[in-house]
Amino acid sequence: MKGVLVIISGFSGAGKGTIVKELVQRYPYSLSVSATTRAPRQGEIEGKDYFFKTKEEFEQMIREDRLIEYAQYVDNYYGTPRDYVLKQLEAGTDVILEIEMQGAMRVKEKFPDVSLIFITPPSAAELQRRLRKRGTEPEEVISQRLSRAREECAYMPRYDYIIVNDELEDCVEQVHNLIRSLHWESGQQGELIEKITKDFKNL
Numbered sequence: 046m047k048g049v050l051v052i053i054s055g056f057s058g059a060g061k062g063t064i065v066k067e068l069v070q071r072y073p074y075s076l077s078v079s080a081t082t083r084a085p086r087q088g089e090i091e092g093k094d095y096f097f098k099t100k101e102e103f104e105q106m107i108r109e110d111r112l113i114e115y116a117q118y119v120d121n122y123y124g125t126p127r128d129y130v131l132k133q134l135e136a137g138t139d140v141i142l143e144i145e146m147q148g149a150m151r152v153k154e155k156f157p158d159v160s161l162i163f164i165t166p167p168s169a170a171e172l173q174r175r176l177r178k179r180g181t182e183p184e185e186v187i188s189q190r191l192s193r194a195r196e197e198c199a200y201m202p203r204y205d206y207i208i209v210n211d212e213l214e215d216c217v218e219q220v221h222n223l224i225r226s227l228h229w230e231s232g233q234q235g236e237l238i239e240k241i242t243k244d245f246k247n248l
């Protein structure tokens with residue numbers, strides 16, 4: 046049985062990073078580690094949070110077609126390495142990509158079966174509060190991210206599922222249940238029916 050491919054996007058500060066971290070800790074999902082030219086934040090680990098690249102290295106990955114998609118986000122490149130994702134899906138593991146919206150649309154073009162999940166905070170004011178509380182970015186970057194969020198609303202209707210991150214715990218379980226239900230939508234029930242039918246014949 047092949048794994049399902051899921052994209053989780055949302056405004057910066059919507060809490061999607063925390064949700065994804067919880068999901069992979071609790072359940073056997075594979076999280077794709079992206080390449081980026083952004084500098085590591087305090088505590089971020091090479092190969093776990095991102096593969097940190099120079100602009101030249103990143104552009105070489107583009108030329109060698111080693112990325113499923115890439116996008117520029119607030120002056121940096123971000124991209125999804127191809128090999129890892131395809132291997133995991135083939136091995137039957139569900140793969141989560143936590144990427145921004147332009148990249149999500151590109152993946153949808155290449156893999157129409159991908160499911161797009163959008164995480165939003167309950168309000169814009171709540172997003173602003175969370176970004177300030179995180180304290181990892183200067184006010185100028187926060188304001189860039191908020192203005193990006195304003196534009197990003199236009200992508201929301203193109204997502205298959207919108208989930209409000211109000212209570213973290215509820216949100217994590219909601220996303221998990223949703224991903225489980227996708228196995229049924231993706232036509233994999235055919236394989237299961239065949240297997241059960243065969244099992245009964247051989248009983």
Ligand code: 5GP
Nearest residue numbers: 079080115116118123124125143144145148
């Ligand atoms: P951050 O700098 O906060 O880690 O990430 C900024 C944005 O880039 C987030 O919206 C994140 O989801 C997105 N992002 C991370 N990795 C990728 C990727 O591989 N491709 C694309 N298109 N976006 C990514």
